[in-house]
Amino acid sequence: MSEIVAMSVEPLDLPLAEPFEISLGTQHEASNVLVTVETADGTTGYGDGSPLPPVTGETQAIAIEAAQAMASIVEGCLTSNYRPIIQAVRQTFPKTPSATFAVETAILDAYCREHEIPLSELFGSTPRPVETDMTIPLLPQSEATKRATSAANSGYEHLKIKTGNDVSEDVERVSAIHDAVPDAALKIDANQGWTPKETAWFADRVADRGVHLELIEQPVPATDVTGLADTRRRVDVPIAADETVFTPEDAIRVVTEDAADIINVKLGKSGPLATADIIAIAQGADTDLMIGCMLESAIGIHTSAHIVAGTDAFSYVDLDGNRLLAEDIIPTSDGPIHEIAGPGHGVTPGL
Incomplete structure (x- = not known):
């Protein structure tokens, strides 16, 4: 399989239809993180994560910064090595689960798209x-x-x-x-x-x-x-x-x-x-x-x-x-x- 040549990270702000209140607080929008990976053969994979500070310990800004730092681990690797890549990402960034979810999803998505199989x-x-x-x-x-x-x-x-x-x-x-x-x-x-x-x-x-x-x-x-x-x-x-x-x-x-x-x-x-x-x-x-x-x-x-x-x-x-x-x-x-x-x-x- 081909090499991951680039990984980009950007905010994904999605307003809610109605305020969403739970015992931990109220949200008015989903302040998410969108991750995109591109491979040498032109395949693109996408992932997103939805940080919630009382649960994941991340703000959107923290998740974006962490995901951007993960690019140094991901870029240059083969998509077929998705398991050791994801293990390295999670071991290096254990406190940012939304960011790592977005990165992991993008890698797995790219791998499956290269093989033309559904993720399931x-x-x-x-x-x-x-x-x-x-x-x-x-x-x-x-x-x-x-x-x-x-x-x-x-x-x-x-x-x-x-x-x-x-x-x-x-x-x-x-x-x-x-x-x-x-x-x-x-x-x-x-x-x-x-x-x-x-x-x-x-x-x-x-x-x-x-x-x-x-x-x-x-x-x-x-x-x-x-x-x-x-x-x-x-x-x-x-x-x-x-x-x-x-x-x-x-x-x-x-x-x-x-x-x-x-x-x-x-x-x-x-x-x-x-x-x-x-x-x-x-x-x-x-x-x-x-x-x-x-x-x-x-x-x-x-x-x-x-x-x-x-x-x-x-x-x-x-x-x-x-x-x-x-x-x-x-x-x-x-x-x-x-x-x-x-x-x-x-x-x-x-x-």
């Missing part, structure tokens, strides 16, 4: 349509119910409800959404906002109101693995680890300490190759899997969807990041189905 085949299978849920942000009860009803009317059968501020208000809002869309499957994401005791109280209160929950995601702080395990013991609802798991080593700790029923893997935390390692760890430990996202454009979201199609490993799919954008980098559907294709992840900006 690199992970085991051909592309297929991938269904996502829709996230309901932290909103006043009436607005949250309105958003949930609109999503259900647009074909979304699975909803993820953001919680994690006032637990009593969370009970009322989740119950109201259930009453408004009783057929929707509901997931809860507290984004580290609760204690184990609060999580148990919440789960008991919504159960008393007849609300069935698929899972509760990351109820306690990311570093509190002991608290996560305590929550799992207290609560009958399956508990998912999200911000707790960035690396395969993090996944090993979660399964060793029986801290979660589900691991939520995000390429924006781990990248495609490490995600494959985390899948293997979870499957070996009989731990269920979810795939999530940040506010990536179609580039990052379709990359994640290719991992879903390629591995067939995920029971829960939360890939709605680009559905929250006012306008994506390519025309995309507003519905729950991601139609993916190749070669690579199949997304060329502007086309």
Whole structure:
């Protein structure tokens, strides 16, 4: 295969259709990073990352600076050596996961485009349509119910409800959404906002109101693995680890300490190759899997969807990041189905 002759990095600012509020803060736009690699034979690969300081520890400026510095590792290498290149990038820049995700995606995209194969085949299978849920942000009860009803009317059968501020208000809002869309499957994401005791109280209160929950995601702080395990013991609802798991080593700790029923893997935390390692760890430990996202454009979201199609490993799919954008980098559907294709992840900006 040919040599990577150039890698460029630029900001990718994508306004959101509506403000997106979670317990960690409110976003009004996706301040992303776009990476492009070019090979000697004229192939171009694209990647993007969506830094979120409370989660990834990066601002857009930090991610751009890091990605630009990664060019010294990437340029001059053969795309066929993608695994050692990506390993070197991640070892050298361990604290910038959004930047490394963008770079890793661009390299893998170029490799697959050179071979004229979809990215999913690199992970085991051909592309297929991938269904996502829709996230309901932290909103006043009436607005949250309105958003949930609109999503259900647009074909979304699975909803993820953001919680994690006032637990009593969370009970009322989740119950109201259930009453408004009783057929929707509901997931809860507290984004580290609760204690184990609060999580148990919440789960008991919504159960008393007849609300069935698929899972509760990351109820306690990311570093509190002991608290996560305590929550799992207290609560009958399956508990998912999200911000707790960035690396395969993090996944090993979660399964060793029986801290979660589900691991939520995000390429924006781990990248495609490490995600494959985390899948293997979870499957070996009989731990269920979810795939999530940040506010990536179609580039990052379709990359994640290719991992879903390629591995067939995920029971829960939360890939709605680009559905929250006012306008994506390519025309995309507003519905729950991601139609993916190749070669690579199949997304060329502007086309």
